[in-house]
Amino acid sequence: MTLSVQIAQKLDDFALDVAFEVPDGLTVLFGPSGSGKTTVINAVAGLSRPSQGRIEAQGRVLFDASRGVCLPAHRREIGYVFQEGRLFPHMTVRKNLLYGRQLARDRQDEIRFDRVVEMLGLGRHLDRQPVHLSGGEKQRVAIGRALLARPKMILADEPLAALDERRKAEILPYFELLRDEFSLPILYVSHSIAEVARLATTVVALAQGQVSRVGAAAEVLGDPAFTPAGVRAVGAILDARVKAHHADGLTELDAGGVALFLPKLVQPEGQSVRVRMAAHDVMLSREAPKGLSALNIMCGTIAAIRAGEGPGAIVSIDTQAGRVLARITRRSVQAMGLVEGQPIYAVVKSVAVAPEDVGAR
Amino acid sequence: MNGWLGPEEWQAVMLSLKVAFWAVAGALPFGILAAYALARWQFWGREFLNIIIHLPLVLPPVVTGYLLLLSFGTQGAVGQVLQKLGIVVAFHWTGAALAAAIMAFPLFVRAVRLSLEAVDPKLEQAASTLGASGARVFLTVTLPLIAPGILAGAVLAFAKAMGEFGATITFVSNIPGQTRTLPSAVYAFLQVPGGEASAMRLVVVSIIIACGALIVSELLARRVAKRVGRL
Known part of the structure; x- marks a missing residue:
């Protein structure tokens, strides 16, 4: 120590x-x-x-x-x-x-x-x-x-x-x-x-x-119980590596084998970066989503569901890229019949992975 | 200037410069210490010290001079101790310097204290985290930042010492060549017939010295404001 x-x-x-x-x-x-x-x-x-x-x-x-x-x-x-x-x-x-x-x-x-x-x-x-x-x-x-x-x-x-x-x-x-x-x-x-x-x-x-x-x-x-800065601040941190810069202005990251797309980063290819995904920017789907505009879709299994005091709940999902958090309503948890251990798809809006939340490592 | 001023007048001006110089030089370390104590330390008797330092500013100078005579005179308690050490201040130019120093002290302490209070203690903290001991922080950060304030205070104190009359004449009298400073000389010339011309010349010298001191002090005060203000 x-x-x-x-x-x-x-x-x-x-x-x-x-x-x-x-x-x-x-x-x-x-x-x-x-x-x-x-x-x-x-x-x-x-x-x-x-x-x-x-x-x-x-x-x-x-x-x-x-x-x-x-x-x-x-x-x-x-x-x-x-x-x-x-x-x-x-x-x-x-x-x-x-x-x-x-x-x-x-x-x-x-x-x-x-x-x-x-x-x-x-x-x-x-x-x-x-x-x-x-x-x-x-x-x-x-x-x-x-x-x-x-x-x-x-x-x-x-x-x-x-x-x-x-x-x-x-x-x-x-x-x-x-x-x-x-x-x-x-x-x-x-x-x-x-x-x-x-x-x-x-x-x-x-x-x-x-x-x-x-x-x-x-x-x-990454702990849903940790909400000192308000529930909006809850989010997961993933380690990734810059894989390629594409001509359409997007940068492709590789996070444990999962491809993530972000608006162009300045870091060179091969550089390690940290990505933060705010829980309120992650949606969940029980089936592989089709016809969505979101670029970043990760599959995983539900590790934990924690219902808050309000109408919201935080769902932790283990993916190949690491643990991802999603903030959804308790009503959705019920309607979708979500339980721990269940396979699930996490849909991340690519714009949500904002540059100021991404750092070189 | 030697030709313009008579020998007696010239003597008075030179003696005044000598007295004022030593008064300021002697008051400098004590004045900085007193200003630092008043600005930075919390201690028992702080208000009392503040009053004692400022007393000569409000007391009639004759009273200050008489108190000096009582304590530093040949019969006074401090005077006798000094006498055993071979130091005489009564009716001696050193006594004039002592009186001038005590009269100028509050002005000097005020100027230094004001510039000390304008120094951000956070800078001193920063210096200590960088490995500077208390004494080094003072010498390398505090002192350079208040230096213009010290100079400005010293200039004011010098002018005050040049002009000191009441306490000086009470304490060390008006002996030509020994304790007849510029103001004492002006007073003495005015007492004798035909002395007006000499008095007038000394008045002109006084005005020049006073104006010079005020201008220098003002310029230095501006510099300290600029310096401490740049954070």
Whole structure:
């Protein structure tokens, strides 16, 4: 276990009591605002001190209330990417990038300055002042600054929340790079299901200061019982590979032998991608559907049916591509006579597999 | 300028510059510390410290000078300790510098405190997560960001120290070449027949120094606003 957190803290109108252990990779602390996400990440960073508990990262005890241990933030060897960048306004981009690195001269790492500058596309901005950068550029500098500080772990508190959609799409891939190329453990705070779907290897869901769910991303997001962001957010994540780009503007993916068609993706052929299918975009059919406009039809067997409190029900279907979720009405469940173990066809509207829900892996 | 000002006038101007320089240099570290404490720390007696620092601003200068004489004079408690260390401030130019420093202190602390309060503590937090200890955060982030504010405060304090009269004359008297600063000299020239011309020349010098200080201070204040504003 790379990160183990067990902390309790009482504030005026809010009590936090969380415990979780997560492996390497990118862990998303997920939950609505006010659920305690930022309190947890700041406790890991050493910016706030919980009243009780223990925090251990890669075998290092960062905080242990019972033994009176609380490593100050500057000795925790972390790289923290904040929501608002927090670049030093009186330093050039280059000096910002090197700030933490110069303080960690005695630590070795594989991360080279030139490579980070190139990866983040900051070469022509090095001698500029942060005030002249756009929001997305600032956030790229912030990522570089955290990465260059030779951290043992990256922390990020809603690093995309202050950006517009286009900038979000510009910054998101860099976190995938941190996760995949630099193999750094990352603790990432977010309330966006799209970010969770695209980035998370592990999800820690928080609600009202408590951990409501911990697990692998595909498992947690594919669980119909997991509806923290509202029932509309329920959806399955499938691993796929880009098979071909067709002349009519569609990209064909191969998901465990099942062909999926999406509007053209930028990823090259052979690249692994993650696809998210929202449950409300999946219809069910007992027979192989004919004469439908939908391109993506998968056959499978019903693994579970979970009726909600309202008129809806969520049906989990095991397919060759993985587990798919469908949100249909309870009336349809009855009318169709759906039972567990039954073979079924899932019809996915191809437009529903939106580009922002698809990420490179 | 040497030819335009008489030797006595020139002496007063040079002494005033020396006194004001050392007053500001001495007040600088204490002023920054006091401003930092008032802006950032919560401690018992914070309001009391605030009042003590601002007292010279509202107290009649003569009262401040008399209190200085009581404590730092040859018979005063602090004065006697200093005397044993071989330091004399009573009726000495160092005493003039001390009086000027205390009178200028509230102006300086206010300026530094204002610029400190404009610094976003989140930047200091960011620096600490990047591995900077408290002292390093202060030196590499806080201090550069408030530097224009410190300079502006120092310029104001310098002008105030140049003009200090009441506390100085009460504490260290009006000894030519020793404690006769520019305002004391103007006062002295006005007391003797035919001294108006000398007084007038010193008045012109005073106005030039005061205007210069205000302009420099204003320019620096604008710079700090721009600098701290760029986030």
